[in-house]
Amino acid sequence: KQEVTQIPAALSVPEGENLVLNCSFTDSAIYNLQWFRQDPGKGLTSLLLIQSSQREQTSGRLNASLDKSSGRSTLYIAASQPGDSATYLCAADRGSTLGRLYFGRGTQLTVWP
Amino acid sequence: EAQVTQNPRYLITVTGKKLTVTCSQNMNHEYMSWYRQDPGLGLRQIYYSMNVEVTDKGDVPEGYKVSRKEKRNFPLILESPSPNQTSLYFCAIRGVRGEQFFGPGTRLTVL
Numbered sequence: 001k002q003e004v005t006q007i008p009a010a011l012s013v014p015e016g017e018n019l020v021l022n023c024s025f026t027d028s029a030i031y032n033l034q035w036f037r038q039d040p041g042k043g044l045t046s047l048l049l050i051q052s053s054q055r056e057q058t059s060g061r062l063n064a065s066l067d068k069s070s071g072r073s074t075l076y077i078a079a080s081q082p083g084d085s086a087t088y089l090c091a092a093d094r095g096s097t098l099g100r101l102y103f104g105r106g107t108q109l110t111v112w113p
Numbered sequence: 114e115a116q117v118t119q120n121p122r123y124l125i126t127v128t129g130k131k132l133t134v135t136c137s138q139n140m141n142h143e144y145m146s147w148y149r150q151d152p153g154l155g156l157r158q159i160y161y162s163m164n165v166e167v168t169d170k171g172d173v174p175e176g177y178k179v180s181r182k183e184k185r186n187f188p189l190i191l192e193s194p195s196p197n198q199t200s201l202y203f204c205a206i207r208g209v210r211g212e213q214f215f216g217p218g219t220r221l222t223v224l
Contacts, residue, residue: 031211032211032212034212034213036215041220042217042218043203043215043216043217043218044203044215046212046213046214046215049210049211049212051210051211089155089156091156091213093211099144099146099161099163099207100146100158100161100171100172101148101156101158101205101213103155103156103157104155105153105155106155
């Protein structure tokens with residue numbers, strides 16, 4: 001079974017800082033690694049998808065990298081803003097159970113003005 | 114853009130009263146699934162469907178049923194809800210690249 005861990009569990013930073021959120025997974029035979037954002041009481045918004053043949057993806061101020069050999073993914077947020085405050089979840093599938101996502105517990109991010 | 118809708122969004126019910134949470138998609142994707150989210154436990158898959166009439170158990174299927182009679186819809190059925198099924202439920206679809214899109218969630222409380 002795929003185990004996904006996210007560090008740190010919570011992070012509080014002033015506006016403007018560059019951030020790194022970490023995600024590790026136990027089974028390197030993944031197909032996809034996906035990062036989501038979840039606002040309190042709301043659904044999951046897909047931020048970035050990294051397929052197994054890729055090493056990174058970028059969208060605006062977000063950059064996600066994937067290192068399958070070490071079982072790690074990082075989400076880099078540049079020039080953080082208060083609107084970035086949310087819980088960030090990473091999810092990895094597993095080659096043998098294609099489609100089932102295994103989620104980390106998330107990093108709760110607070111960006112204060 | 115892929116869109117997943119769920120109904121109802123909020124539901125309070127009593128133990129043993131059968132209920133159905135509906136899920137529908139607008140993109141004709143084959144793969145659909147249900148997750149539940151609980152504090153301290155994160156998101157866990159309940160059931161999934163690879164296509165019409167093809168369903169299988171996820172990690173926590175006990176107490177739930179699903180059906181996939183048409184590609185668009187994937188309802189989650191609780192035949193006899195219990196308080197431990199109080200949770201936030203999400204329906205998800207998987208796009209052609211493997212990216213998954215989630216519905217807005219259904220918050221269920223079983224008294």
